[in-house]
Amino acid sequence: EVQLVESGGGLVQPGGSLRLSCAASGFAFSRFWMTWVRQVPGKGLEWVASIKQDASERYYVDSVKGRFTISKDNTRNSLYLQMNSLRAEDTAIYYCTRDPVRRYDWWGQGTLVTVSS
């Protein structure tokens, strides 16, 4: 069974950094694009970043370009999101998703990131 388990969320001050992790199991991780999607509690969904199977291509929503970095380690079956220069508007639940061509067929349970002083 496919499982995606996020970790690394928490409370951080504006301007701070966090690194989210996603442990994947139950599928051939190296064969899939992976994507982070976020959701402000009570609001809608927003695509954040995607990474190709071999990490040769990465894409970001404009609002996080230059601040967030998506990466993956195919030897550890893990996806990461390094978030720097965090802002209040980055506060959200961050979901790790499996991405067979820009649709998201498996989701983790999410990890909450709160940016506040």
Add this chain to the structure above:
Amino acid sequence: EIVMTQSPAILSLPPGARATLSCRASLSVTDYVAWYQQKPGQAPRLLIYDASNRATGIPARFSGSGSGTDFTLTISSLEPEDFAVYYCQQRSTWPPTFGGGTKVEVK
């Protein structure tokens, strides 16, 4: 970026009723639309991809249709577990974008 607009924002229906949810794209997305269901406190779940293909394990009462700019998710007969929020999403053009959601609530 392509804007996805969902209507209505809230749909109030009794169990057993037919639900019709709409999603309109600001530009043609051919048939590259997916639908997701989200229940309170849970992650979204993929229901439909490429406009009309049910994802693995999704009951036959869920169906999708449309192409170009107008798409529909139909739930033929609402079960108690179907009351939730539904999102459409396009994958035709970067960045992928989601609609604002339709909440299906019990009338």
